[in-house]
Amino acid sequence: MTSAKSSGPGAPKVRLSRDIVLEKALQLVDSEGLDALTMRRLGQQLGRDPMSLYRYAENRAALLDGVSELVLNQLKVHPEDPDWKAQLREIAHDLRTLALRHPNVVPLLVTRPLSTPLGLRPLGTLRPLEQILSLLVAAGFEPADALHVYRAYYGFLYGHILNELQEYVVDPEENEALLRLGLHRLPAREFPRLRALGPALSDYDGAAELDQGLTILLSGLEAQLSRQVARRGA
Amino acid sequence: MTSAKSSGPGAPKVRLSRDIVLEKALQLVDSEGLDALTMRRLGQQLGRDPMSLYRYAENRAALLDGVSELVLNQLKVHPEDPDWKAQLREIAHDLRTLALRHPNVVPLLVTRPLSTPLGLRPLGTLRPLEQILSLLVAAGFEPADALHVYRAYYGFLYGHILNELQEYVVDPEENEALLRLGLHRLPAREFPRLRALGPALSDYDGAAELDQGLTILLSGLEAQLSRQVARRGA
DNA sequence: GGGTAAAGTCTACACCGTAGACAGGCGGTG
DNA sequence: CACCGCCTGTCTACGGTGTAGACTTTACCC
Numbered sequence: 349m350t351s352a353k354s355s356g357p358g359a360p361k362v363r364l365s366r367d368i369v370l371e372k373a374l375q376l377v378d379s380e381g382l383d384a385l386t387m388r389r390l391g392q393q394l395g396r397d398p399m400s401l402y403r404y405a406e407n408r409a410a411l412l413d414g415v416s417e418l419v420l421n422q423l424k425v426h427p428e429d430p431d432w433k434a435q436l437r438e439i440a441h442d443l444r445t446l447a448l449r450h451p452n453v454v455p456l457l458v459t460r461p462l463s464t465p466l467g468l469r470p471l472g473t474l475r476p477l478e479q480i481l482s483l484l485v486a487a488g489f490e491p492a493d494a495l496h497v498y499r500a501y502y503g504f505l506y507g508h509i510l511n512e513l514q515e516y517v518v519d520p521e522e523n524e525a526l527l528r529l530g531l532h533r534l535p536a537r538e539f540p541r542l543r544a545l546g547p548a549l550s551d552y553d554g555a556a557e558l559d560q561g562l563t564i565l566l567s568g569l570e571a572q573l574s575r576q577v578a579r580r581g582a
Numbered sequence: 583m584t585s586a587k588s589s590g591p592g593a594p595k596v597r598l599s600r601d602i603v604l605e606k607a608l609q610l611v612d613s614e615g616l617d618a619l620t621m622r623r624l625g626q627q628l629g630r631d632p633m634s635l636y637r638y639a640e641n642r643a644a645l646l647d648g649v650s651e652l653v654l655n656q657l658k659v660h661p662e663d664p665d666w667k668a669q670l671r672e673i674a675h676d677l678r679t680l681a682l683r684h685p686n687v688v689p690l691l692v693t694r695p696l697s698t699p700l701g702l703r704p705l706g707t708l709r710p711l712e713q714i715l716s717l718l719v720a721a722g723f724e725p726a727d728a729l730h731v732y733r734a735y736y737g738f739l740y741g742h743i744l745n746e747l748q749e750y751v752v753d754p755e756e757n758e759a760l761l762r763l764g765l766h767r768l769p770a771r772e773f774p775r776l777r778a779l780g781p782a783l784s785d786y787d788g789a790a791e792l793d794q795g796l797t798i799l800l801s802g803l804e805a806q807l808s809r810q811v812a813r814r815g816a
Numbered sequence: 817g818g819g820t821a822a823a824g825t826c827t828a829c830a831c832c833g834t835a836g837a838c839a840g841g842c843g844g845t846g
Numbered sequence: 847c848a849c850c851g852c853c854t855g856t857c858t859a860c861g862g863t864g865t866a867g868a869c870t871t872t873a874c875c876c
Contacts, residue, residue, distance in 0.1 A: 363823075363873090364823080364824085386862085386863065386864085387863080387864065387865080388862085388863075388864090396823095396824070396825090397824060397825045397826075398825095398864090398865090399824075399825065399826080399865080399866095400823070400824045400825075402865075402866095403822085403823065403824075407864075407865075408863095408864065408865090451696075454696070455689075455692075455693045455696060458689075458692055458693070458744060459689045459692070459693060461748045462685075462688065462689060462744070462747055462748055465761065465764050466748070466749065466761065466764055466765075466783070467761060467762075467763060467764010467765045467766070467767055467768065468764050468767070471768070471769075471772075474768070474773065474776065475772075477776065478772070478773045478774075478775055478776045481775040481776065481779070482775055485775065491775065491778060491779060491782065492779070492782045494775075495779055495782055495783070496791065496794070499742075499745050499791060500791075500794070500795045500798070502741070502745065503738060503741030503742040503744065503745040503795065504737065504738045504741050504795075504799075505741065506740075506741045506744055506745075507736070507737030507738050507739065507740045507741030507742070507744075508733075508737045508741070510692060510696070510737065510740055510741075511733050511736065511737040511740075513696055514695045514696055514700070515700065527699065527700065527701060528701075529701060530699050530700055530701010530702050531700075531701045532701070533701055533702070534701065534705070534708070535705075538705075538709075538712070539708065539712045540712075541712055541715040541716055541719065541725065541728075542708065542711065542712050542715065544725060545715070545725060545726070545729055548725065548726045548729055549700070549729070557730065557733060557734075560730070560734070561734045561737070561738075563802075564734070564798070564799060564802030564803065564806075565738075565798060565799065565802070567802070568797075568798030568799070568801070568802055569798065572798075597854075598854080598855085620831085620832065620833085621832080621833065621834080622831080622832075622833090630855070630856090631855060631856050631857075632833090632834090633834080633835095633855075633856065633857080634854070634855045634856075636834075636835095637853085637854065637855075641833075641834075642832095642833065642834090
């Protein structure tokens with residue numbers, strides 16, 4: 349147990365590495381939020397000069413990309429699963445729990461790709477896409493159709509995650525209080541429905557809600573698939 | 583044409599107002615991106631000292647909220663439409679075009695609510711929610727069910743918008759070039775599907791894709807509705 | 817041991833959000 | 847008219863940010 353801790357001046361010996369840097373960056377984001385991830389702050393956590401970080405990431409944006417990648421790498425996809433619907437369901441739930449475990453990273457997941465053309469993104473963030481395409485093609489979709497299915501699926505999934513995180517507050521008791529407090533602030537005349545939904549808003553089963561949506565979506569997509577197979581056969 | 587333009591020192595006379603400030607802020611974001619919206623930059627655009635902005639927004643975050651609200655206020659919902667599915671479809675397409683018109687604002691739309699409890703958000707951003715709830719209740723959903731439907735719908739919608747914006751590049755010619763360039767960069771062994779999809783990726787009809795997804799989702803939701811009505815009747 | 821490339825540090829710059837004290841002009845009231 | 851008070855806008859200043867560029871130190875190979 350002599351490893352270099354955050355601020356102990358005793359042992360600044362271990363050589364840094366990209367993985368060490370990104371790991372600490374993720375810890376920092378998880379515990380204090382995205383804004384806390386500054387070069388100076390991170391350098392301090394690592395017991396190093398802030399400028400040393402630039403050996404492992406070109407700039408702060410690249411660091412953020414690295415953190416996204418680190419999280420997304422934890423998502424395991426099994427492209428050879430014969431039951432593609434079950435597999436998609438499983439992936440969805442995995443990504444959801446991943447998002448709940450790293451809520452502060454979600455804005456990155458959702459925002460960074462908007463400013464990076466597909467081909468230039470970190471490979472780790474593209475891997476799930478590739479693997480899901482494989483899964484769908486193995487299930488009988490034409491590649492182009494697989495892309496459409498992927499888009500519908502991933503769109504829905506990210507949408508759900510954003511939705512759920514919007515309503516998520518750490519302490520459920522404070523949640524209720526805050527919620528009522530907030531709702532009470534709304535003009536009664538203009539927001540009757542919302543105000544009335546206070547109780548319904550506060551007990552939210554994200555996993556169930558995700559699963560219902562998936563059922564609707566996947567059965568719809570399956571219908572589409574069988575239609576296409578039929579047409580191809582004719 | 584003697585109105586005060588951006589940098590003319592001639593006529594710094596017009597009194598500022600929250601609307602004027604937010605409008606210029608939106609212009610700045612649209613033309614130069616979110617990062618360009620700094621207090622100093624915006625002050626300069628308005629020919630005023632940066633500090634004057636604090637009379638119209640508590641801080642930069644509040645300014646960002648104001649910009650979100652300004653955009654979302656352009657979304658018109660008709661809660662009394664008897665055809666709820668058609669109305670939801672229309673809203674979806676409206677929001678999509680709004681997003682394409684202000685792509686730089688989308689990260690705000692998607693990100694700001696994550697750090698603001700529902701009750702404390704700008705009223706303008708809550709109005710669509712309230713109105714869609716009305717629409718659904720009028721269509722026969724129980725309030726609590728209306729909330730579920732809303733979540734599935736809005737989740738899907740935001741997901742689609744994020745998806746589409748990720749693949750959107752301004753100049754379609756450069757798009758193709760960039761895309762191929764980017765794809766070429768991917769290791770062939772690990773990303774065969776993705777590399778093969780180059781052409782399919784570059785012609786993307788967002789509106790059609792959105793519409794297909796909506797068809798699937800809405801028919802699924804409708805089935806749910808009739809099931810519930812039946813059960814209630816029994 | 818000597819040389820070399822990498823890892824880490826230092827200094828400096830331009831820019832950021834914003835607290836707090838202040839100035840100017842406008843309105844309403846006498 | 848003079849006066850007062852409030853609202854708008856300005857000024858100065860502080861502590862924080864990302865990062866360029868030159869430097870020093872370290873680790874390793876021959």
